[in-house]
Amino acid sequence: MSAEKDIVLDVQNLKVDIPVSAGMLHPxxxxxxxxxxxxxxxxxxxxxxxKSLTSLALMGLLPKNAQRSADRIxxxxxxxxxxxxxxxxxxxxxxxxxxxxxxxxxxxxxxxISNQLEExxxxxxSSNRAEARERAxxxxxxxxxxxxxxxxxxxxxxxxxxxxxxxxxxxxxMCGPDLIIADEPTTAxxxxxxxxxxxxxxxxxxxxxxxxxxxxxxxGIVARVADKVQVMYAGLTVEEGPCEAVFDTPLHPYTSGLxxxxxxxxxxxxxxxxxxxxGIVPNMVGELQGCMFRNRCEHATDVCETLPxxxxxxxxxxxxxxxxxPDAATRSEGx
Amino acid sequence: MKEEAALEVVxxxxxxxVNQGFMKGTKALHAVNGVSLKIPKxxxxxxxxxxxxxKSTLANILLGLQKPTSGNVxxxxxxxxxxxxxxxARRIQPIFQDPYSSLNATKSIKSIISLPLRVHRVGAPADxxxxxxxxxxxxxxxxxxxxxxxxxxxxxxxxxxAIARALIMRPEVIICDEPTSALDVSxxxxxxxxxxxxxxxxxxxxxMISHNLAVVEHMADRVAVMYxxxxxxxxxxxxxxxxxxxxxxxxxxSSVLTPDPHLGVPDTQLGTVFxxxxxxxxxxxxxxxxxxxxDICREQAPQPQINGAHMAECxxxxxxxx
Numbered sequence: 001m002s003a004e005k006d007i008v009l010d011v012q013n014l015k016v017d018i019p020v021s022a023g024m025l026h027p028x029x030x031x032x033x034x035x036x037x038x039x040x041x042x043x044x045x046x047x048x049x050x051k052s053l054t055s056l057a058l059m060g061l062l063p064k065n066a067q068r069s070a071d072r073i074x075x076x077x078x079x080x081x082x083x084x085x086x087x088x089x090x091x092x093x094x095x096x097x098x099x100x101x102x103x104x105x106x107x108x109x110x111x112x113i114s115n116q117l118e119e120x121x122x123x124x125x126s127s128n129r130a131e132a133r134e135r136a137x138x139x140x141x142x143x144x145x146x147x148x149x150x151x152x153x154x155x156x157x158x159x160x161x162x163x164x165x166x167x168x169x170x171x172x173x174m175c176g177p178d179l180i181i182a183d184e185p186t187t188a189x190x191x192x193x194x195x196x197x198x199x200x201x202x203x204x205x206x207x208x209x210x211x212x213x214x215x216x217x218x219x220g221i222v223a224r225v226a227d228k229v230q231v232m233y234a235g236l237t238v239e240e241g242p243c244e245a246v247f248d249t250p251l252h253p254y255t256s257g258l259x260x261x262x263x264x265x266x267x268x269x270x271x272x273x274x275x276x277x278x279g280i281v282p283n284m285v286g287e288l289q290g291c292m293f294r295n296r297c298e299h300a301t302d303v304c305e306t307l308p309x310x311x312x313x314x315x316x317x318x319x320x321x322x323x324x325x326p327d328a329a330t331r332s333e334g335x
Numbered sequence: 336m337k338e339e340a341a342l343e344v345v346x347x348x349x350x351x352x353v354n355q356g357f358m359k360g361t362k363a364l365h366a367v368n369g370v371s372l373k374i375p376k377x378x379x380x381x382x383x384x385x386x387x388x389x390k391s392t393l394a395n396i397l398l399g400l401q402k403p404t405s406g407n408v409x410x411x412x413x414x415x416x417x418x419x420x421x422x423x424a425r426r427i428q429p430i431f432q433d434p435y436s437s438l439n440a441t442k443s444i445k446s447i448i449s450l451p452l453r454v455h456r457v458g459a460p461a462d463x464x465x466x467x468x469x470x471x472x473x474x475x476x477x478x479x480x481x482x483x484x485x486x487x488x489x490x491x492x493x494x495x496x497a498i499a500r501a502l503i504m505r506p507e508v509i510i511c512d513e514p515t516s517a518l519d520v521s522x523x524x525x526x527x528x529x530x531x532x533x534x535x536x537x538x539x540x541x542x543m544i545s546h547n548l549a550v551v552e553h554m555a556d557r558v559a560v561m562y563x564x565x566x567x568x569x570x571x572x573x574x575x576x577x578x579x580x581x582x583x584x585x586x587x588x589s590s591v592l593t594p595d596p597h598l599g600v601p602d603t604q605l606g607t608v609f610x611x612x613x614x615x616x617x618x619x620x621x622x623x624x625x626x627x628x629x630d631i632c633r634e635q636a637p638q639p640q641i642n643g644a645h646m647a648e649c650x651x652x653x654x655x656x657x
Contacts, residue, residue, distance in 0.1 A: 046519040046520070047519055161386075191385075191546055191548070191590045191591065191592075192385060192586060192587065192590045192603050192605050193385075194590065195589075195590040195592070195600055195601050195603050196603065196605070198600045199600045199601075199602060202599075202600060217519060217520065218520075218592070219520065219594040220549075220591075220592030220593055220594050221592055222594070223592070223593070223594040223595055223596040224592050224595075224596075224598060224600045225599075243596045244596045244597070247594060247595070247596040248596065257521065258521060259594060260524075261520045261521050261523065261524035262520055262524070262549065262594060263524075263549045263550055263552065263553035264593045264594070265548070265552045265576055265588075265593070266576075267593075270553050270555075270573075271554070273531065274524035274527055274528055274553070275524060276521065276525050277521035277524075280489050280491075
C-alpha cells in the first residue's frame with residue numbers, strides 16, 4: 001500500500017452476484033479502486049451499471065440473496081470481508097457513513113431531528129445525552145442550518161428538501177467518519193440547492209479530512225467535484241483516472257459518447273442534434289461475452305468479440321478497457 | 336414584432352386556500368400571481384424556476400386542468416371560456432416528467448396510445464390500429480411494442496410512448512413538464528433530438544418546463560424565469576443566456592454544472608431558504624436571497640421593465656433606466 005497517501009479504502013476485484021430465475025445476474029463484475037484521505041472518488045454511470053450496488057456492497061448492506069466477493073476490501077488497513085455483522089455494524093455509521101439519494105424517504109418521519117441525529121452517537125460513542133446534543137447542534141451549524149436548537153425538535157416533514165439533505169449530511173458526520181459514501185446526494189434537489197450541497201460537502205470533507213466516494217449519473221457534478229473518476233458500464237470499469245484527464249481526453253468510446261450527449265451552454269449549438277449513444281444497456285445475466293459496449297459502439301469491430309485481459313494504462317493513472325487504440329477512441333471527438 | 340400566439344395567458348393568477356390546521360381557518364397561497372406569457376406559434380418557450388415557484392400550476396392552467404382565479408387564457412387569440420375542455424385537450428397535450436408513473440401499467444402500449452382517439456371518437460375504430468403504428472414509427476419505436484406493457488419497456492422507450500400518446504390527436508401545442516429529468520443522459524439526448532425532429536416535421540409549438548437550464552438553452556427560442564408565482568425575467572434564449580439581467584437568473588445560470596473539470600462548484604450566493612409562498616416576503620419576493628439587495632427592494636415590489644423583447648422585474652433595472 002502506498003505510503004505517501006493515507007489510503008482509507010482499497011478495493012480489489014469486487015463482484016456482486018444475484019441469483020435470479022434466468023440464471024446468475026452479475027451487476028458488478030469485478031471493479032477495483034482506492035480512495036485516500038481528503039480525496040474524492042466519483043463513480044459515474046447510467047442506471048443499471050452497478051454503481052449503487054457497489055456502494056451497498058462496501059457498506060455490507062446488500063440484499064440478502066446477493067453475494068459479494070472480492071480479492072480484498074481493505075478499510076483502514078483491515079480486511080472487512082469476513083467481519084461478522086456485529087463488527088460491521090460497529091464500523092457502519094462510525095467509521096464509514098452513507099448519504100442516500102432521497103432525503104424524503106431516508107429520514108424516519110416519526111422521530112424528531114434530534115432523535116435521529118443523536119441515536120447513532122449515543123449508540124456508538126458515548127451515552128452522554130448532553131454531549132450528543134451538543135455535537136448535533138455543532139454539526140447542524142456546520143451544515144449551514146440556522147437556529148439549530150429549534151430545528152432539533154422538528155420532524156422531517158417540517159423541513160424542505162435541501163434542509164433534509166443537510167440533516168442527512170449532519171447525521172453521517174455525527175461520529176466523525178473516515179469515509180463518506182454519497183449515493184446521488186443531490187438528484188432530488190433543485191439546481192441552486194444542488195450547488196449549495198456540493199459546495200458544503202467539499203468544505204466538510206476538507207474540514208474533517210475524510211475520504212469521499214460520490215456516486216452519480218451526472219457528469220457535470222463529477223467534473224466539478226472529483227479528484228478521481230471511475231466510469232462504469234455494465235458492472236465493469238471502462239475508464240478511470242484523474243478527473244482532468246478523463247474529461248479532457250476521454251479514451252473509452254462510452255465516456256466520449258456520454259460527454260457528447262450533454263447540452264453545454266456556449267458549446268453545443270442550440271437546436272442542433274445532440275450526440276447520442278444508441279441502444280440500451282445489455283442484459284447482465286450470464287458470463288461476459290466480449291466487450292459489453294460493442295453493440296452500442298460506433299467503432300466496434302470483430303476484435304471487440306473478446307475483451308482485453310487488462311486495462312490499457314497510461315502514465316498518469318489514466319486507464320481504459322477497450323480494444324481500440326487511444327487514437328481511434330478519441331477520433332470521434334473532432335467530428 | 337407581430338407573432339401569432341398559439342397560446343397566451345394574460346395576467347393570470349391562481350390562488351389556493353391552504354388549511355392552517357384545526358379551527359385555524361385558511362390562508363391564501365398565490366401559486367401563480369399575475370403572470371402574462373405568450374407562446375408564439377411554432378416556437379419553443381422555456382419556463383424555468385425552482386420547485387414550488389408555480390411552473391406546474393401554470394402548466395395545468397394552460398392545459399385547462401386548473402381554472403385560474405383571475406385573468407385570461409387565450410387559445411389562438413380567443414378566450415378559453417368559449418372552448419370546451421374536450422376541445423382544449425385536442426389542441427394541447429402534455430408530456431410528463433416520469434414515464435414510470437404517467438403510463439397505466441395494466442394497459443398495453445396500443446391501448447395507451449389509442450386512448451385519446453377512443454375518448455374523442457376520432458375516425459373509425461378500424462383505423463385506430465393503423466394510427467397507432469404510424470405514431471410508433473414517428474417516435475422511433477418498433478411496431479411490435481404495441482402489444483407490450485409499460486413494465487417491459489425502458490425509461491426512454493416509455494417516454495417515447497408518452498410522446499406518441501400526446502401526438503396522436505395531432506395537437507398544436509405540447510406542454511413538456513420536465514420531459515427528460517427522470518432519464519439517463521444518453522437517453523435524454525435521444526428524447527431531446529426526437530422532440531426537435533418532431534417539431535420541425537409537424538410544426539409543433541412547445542412549452543418546455545425544466546429546471547435544467549442547459550436543456551432549456553438547447554431547446555428554447557424564448558425563456559421565462561419564474562420565481563414565487565411571478566415571471567421575473569423573460570427574453571430570447573440567446574439574450575437571456577448571454578446577458579441575464581435579474582440576479583435570480585444570474586444565480587440560476589451560475590448553478591448549471593457543465594462538465595468542465597477545470598471549474599469548481601459554483602457559489603450561487605443564494606441563501607438556503609426558499610420563502611414560504613403562504614407568507615411571501617415584502618417588496619420584491621426575491622430580496623431575502625438577493626446578493627444585490629437594496630433598501631427599496633424590501634419595501635416595494637418592482638414593476639416590469641421592458642426593453643425591446645427583454646422583460647425583467649428588478650429594482651436594479653429601474654435604477655439603471657431612471
